């Protein structure tokens with residue numbers, strides 16, 4: 001097997017207009033591994049996934065997937081790469097005009113010439129994996145938030161991708177589905193020989209299933225390590241995150257003028 | 269004063285930018301139209317949706333417009349003792365003018381706004397983004413079929429509008445008022461010209477179909493991905509395409525019927 005990591009990110013910088021979102025990110029996703037990216041809300045995790053998928057262009061630095069620099073790919077090559085990646089969107093992004101079955105079958109129908117009977121069997125298999133085989137006739141509007149996310153999960157693995165990106169796969173799931181989805185992410189990764197990135201807030205669940213963890217804060221990587229290293233870590237960032245403390249180095253507020261100043265301004 | 273000028277300049281340049289985007293988008297639709305025709309069922313589905321959605325409103329409005337034409341036309345014609353010409357008047361007004369124009373205005377507010385809202389919501393809920401990540405081009409898969417669906421439906425709806433209108437004129441003129449049935453139809457047949465009237469009417473409705481569909485898909489695709497963004501885009505679809513239809517109608521009429 002190719003030893004070069006599947007995803008390599010070097011000195012990545014990204015800004016929306018003039019606001020810097022990511023600065024100097026270095027990150028690797030080795031083949032066959034599950035890597036978690038953690039960080040507080042709004043720190044740029046979804047943005048990072050979009051940069052890996054080539055939906056955004058870095059301001060500087062590069063993202064390499066399978067040896068290719070993503071932002072230099074031609075549209076055809078980019079589409080070829082995307083066929084081999086799956087992405088679970090933070091809010092599911094199911095196609096609302098199609099049934100659950102058609103959502104999961106979408107990529108198979110778009111990208112392959114498989115006969116409809118085979119597609120049927122494959123779709124049922126994927127839905128079975130997320131425990132929603134019985135829901136194949138429902139429309140997305142008839143699903144709960146957690147169910148929709150599981151359908152989206154089934155859809156994102158429909159073509160057995162080499163790289164899986166999960167944006168908050170655990171949000172809105174009950175404890176049972178949560179651990180099932182956790183195990184599923186691990187199993188899928190190992191069965192497909194894929195590599196996965198999981199963006200999540202759920203420290204405990206992800207510590208159980210991932211190989212390596214990066215902590216992002218204010219657009220920078222502030223800590224990294226294997227699950228064991230993270231559990232034992234004394235770094236304040238990591239400690240605050242793992243134990244969910246409100247006070248600490250991780251900022252909870254969107255950057256702004258100090259609250260006191262604003263109150264004073266209102267007075268004046 | 270300078271502020272006012274700067275504001276005006278900003279307004280003008282941003283409008284021009286948008287027009288530029290819209291034109292490029294128009295070209296992109298053509299570029300990625302292969303899928304719409306290779307997989308015809310995608311387009312036919314949109315014909316069905318936008319066509320069927322507008323069917324009732326088009327038929328009912330056509331009937332009423334025709335009935336009004338029957339009344340007003342009779343009132344005017346009988347003063348000159350030529351009430352039998354009612355058939356001609358009703359048919360020509362509908363086929364040349366009212367059919368294409370009114371059907372297009374109704375189509376814009378019924379189907380055009382729905383197309384904008386649908387595409388805008390797909391954008392706001394990241395469905396277009398997800399599609400892109402699945403290596404499926406949203407312009408080819410979502411936009412182009414809706415565009416062509418609208419372009420195909422429009423002439424059919426305009427024809428239906430005119431047919432219902434003529435029927436309405438017949439109901440009022442012949443059945444209600446008692447204009448001679450034979451001359452109502454025969455004068456209509458003798459006078460309405462296929463090339464001059466019917467084909468020109470079809471050309472108009474085709475052009476209006478392109479305008480409405482283009483505005484609708486562009487506004488949807490360009491909508492700000494929020495609830496207000498989508499509702500604003502929907503309103504703009506109706507306003508912009510209605511104005512564009514009326515302006516285009518004047519231009520087309522001037523070109524077609526000059527000197528006749």
Ligand SMILES: Nc1ncnc2c1ncn2[C@@H]1O[C@H](COP(=O)(O)OP(=O)(O)OP(=O)(O)O)[C@@H](O)[C@H]1O
Pocket residue numbers: 016021039040041042043044045046047048090
């Ligand atoms: N389209 C956009 N235009 C401008 N700024 C944006 C845009 N999208 C996101 N941002 C900003 O970029 C920052 C990072 O957003 P991102 O969605 O990556 O956060 P996140 O880490 O995924 O947060 P969460 O955990 O809440 O999903 C946010 O502060 C947000 O305000």
Ligand SMILES: [Mg+2]
Pocket residue numbers: 045046047090167
């Ligand atoms: Mg996010």
